[in-house]
Amino acid sequence: MKLGRFIIDTHVHAQRHAAGPEFKKLGIDDPKKIRYKDLAKIMPSLVTYDNSKRLLYDMDCYEVDMCILHPAFGMSNELNAQLVEKYPEKFVALAISKETVDKAKAGEIEWTIEAAVEEIDGLLSTGKFVGIGEGMPARPYEETKGWKTYSQTERMDELRKVMDLAKRHNVPVRVHTGSPMGYFITYAFWPENFHPNWIRDLATEYPDVPIIFDHGGMQGGRSETLVDECIQVSANHDNVYLETGLYWTELYYKALADPNVGPEKLMWGTDWGASIPTQTQIGQYPQTFGAQIGKQGIVTHQVDVMGWSLKQVSRLNISQDDMNLILGGNALRVYKIDFPVSRMFKFVD
C-alpha cells in the first residue's frame, strides 16, 4: 500500500559523478581501495551525468510522486532545470552557486558571498527554481585546506546576505546539518553545519523565510547530538523545519514527541543519490543506520535509501493525516507547489 496521498522526497541528487576514469588515471582500479575522502577531493571537479533513469525506477518502485532536486558537489543547476522541464509533474529544483565555485577554483575570481548570492539571484530570477540549497552557499570544497576557520560572526554575516536574497525572492533556504562520516565537513567550509543553534538568530531576524535543516541533524552515523539540537531550534522557531534525512523510526518519534515540532515541521527526505550505505548491526540500537565506513572503501551500486527510509516511516503509529503532512503536505505548502485537489492535507498556520 502506498504510504501517503502524495509523496515528495525533499532531498534528492539526480546527478552522479563518473569517478572511475579519474581514479584509473591515478592507477586505482579497485573501488574498495578508494577512500571517501579521496573521492570528496576530486568530486567537485568531476563532470556529472544525468542519473534520472535510476531515480525514476526507484520513484516508480516505491510510489514516490515527486522529488526536490538538489545540486551539490559540482552538480549543475542547468541539468536539474532540464529534468524539471522534461518531467514537470515529478521534479522541482533548488539552486546553489556552482559557477562562482568553479571560477574561484580556476583562479579566475576570488570566492565571495556577494558573488555567490549574485549567481543564485540570477538563477532564482529565471523562475525555474523553488528555493536555495543544498545547504547555504559555501567556498570551494577542495580549496578548504587553504581557508581560515570561520569566526561565528563572519559566517553569520555571510548567511544574512543569503537570507536577504531568499526574502526578496520569497523562497525557503536550507542549512546543512550532519555528516555522512566518510567525507569531511570542516569549520572552514560549513561551520553552521555543526551549530544548528546559530540559526536561531536568522530565524528570528527573518521570520518570513522558511529554513529547512538538511538531514535534520542526521546525515550518517549514530550520534543524536545534532538531531537533538535541530529539534530544539525547530521547536522554538515557527519558520524552522526538519528534513528527516536518515532518521530511523525512533528519531521520528523523538521529533514528533515535542509538541512544538510535531508532524507539521517534518519533511521526508532521503539524500537519494548521495552514496551513503546502510549499516546493519543486529540487536543493537539503532539496528540500521546510514554511514560511510572509511575502511570499507566507496559504495559503487545505487544504495536503496528510499526503500530503507520508507520502511522506517511505515512503522510510525500516527494518524494518516499526520503521515501525509510529513510525506508531502508540508513540502507542498512550504515550497508553494501546486496540488490539484483542495483540502487533502490538514491546515497548518
Ligand SMILES: [Zn+2]
Ligand atoms: Zn545531499
